[in-house]
Amino acid sequence: MSMVNDMGMEVLVNSDNPEQVLQNMQPFMDLMMNYECALMEIETKLKVLNNEFAMQHNRNPFESIKCRLKKPMSIVGKMKKKGLDITIDNIVENLTDIAGVRVICSFPEDIYAVSELLSKQDDIKVVQVKDYIRNPKSNGYRSLHLIIEVPIFLSKQKKYMKVEVQFRTIAMDFWASLDHKLKYKKDNLKHPEIIAQELKKCADTITAMDYKMQEIRNMLD
Ligand code: 0O2
Numbered sequence: 001m002s003m004v005n006d007m008g009m010e011v012l013v014n015s016d017n018p019e020q021v022l023q024n025m026q027p028f029m030d031l032m033m034n035y036e037c038a039l040m041e042i043e044t045k046l047k048v049l050n051n052e053f054a055m056q057h058n059r060n061p062f063e064s065i066k067c068r069l070k071k072p073m074s075i076v077g078k079m080k081k082k083g084l085d086i087t088i089d090n091i092v093e094n095l096t097d098i099a100g101v102r103v104i105c106s107f108p109e110d111i112y113a114v115s116e117l118l119s120k121q122d123d124i125k126v127v128q129v130k131d132y133i134r135n136p137k138s139n140g141y142r143s144l145h146l147i148i149e150v151p152i153f154l155s156k157q158k159k160y161m162k163v164e165v166q167f168r169t170i171a172m173d174f175w176a177s178l179d180h181k182l183k184y185k186k187d188n189l190k191h192p193e194i195i196a197q198e199l200k201k202c203a204d205t206i207t208a209m210d211y212k213m214q215e216i217r218n219m220l221d
Helices: 018-024 026-057 072-081 088-094 108-119 170-188 192-220
Strands: 002-004 010-013 062-069 099-105 125-131 144-153 158-169
Touching: 026 062, 026 088, 026 099, 026 108, 026 144, 026 158, 072 088, 099 108, 099 170, 108 144, 108 158, 108 192, 158 170, 170 192
Parallel strands: 099 158
Antiparallel strands: 002 010, 062 099, 125 144, 144 158
């Protein structure tokens, strides 16, 4: 294993076990700590919006907020898939979902209301928006994905960190968790295409239900 690159940054080259090396590498651990701080910032921002929304509208827009840091094994896997050297710089530049937040909302309209409130905050930079609700994936996947940069304030510096925020309804989340299982079990199934077709039908049913529930909620309001 060699750990020096020409920019003076630590880099992993030709390691037999890059995952283990990454875990023990101080700069990598610092980086993960920074992403963890970014997650805390976003979680707090979302909780503040949730509380304010609850005061104004007498209900919570979120069902739950889940935060996760990508595991070293998944980081290595994704970097390899992209054909990139596993360096700190490459990781920061090319992976946008090391810090991930999943916001589960009751209704589709809440997704757009809350994501807009978050995006408009003046310390947030929106890097990318993927709207898989208005433009669902062909398998039926629906979610609103934002890649945002949020500042974290360390003792000696302020750093902007990328966080992927996925907004979806309870129904979309239920669907995605089953679809996720299909992704990993596909190779061991006799007829994965039939399951995929059935899942697609469920996605359409769920969407119709989400918007019907939204309509009823609006009538109640
Ligand atoms: P995991 O295990 O959930 O973390 P990129 O991340 O930009 O390199 P991509 O595919 O262009 O790759 O990004 P995209 O479309 O924004 O998807 C990122 C994440 O959204 C995925 O992360 C999933 O969490 C979720 N996602 C996207 N498409 C689907 C889908 O069809 N079904 C399900 N269940 N989830 C989906 P990972 O890293 O792929 O997986």
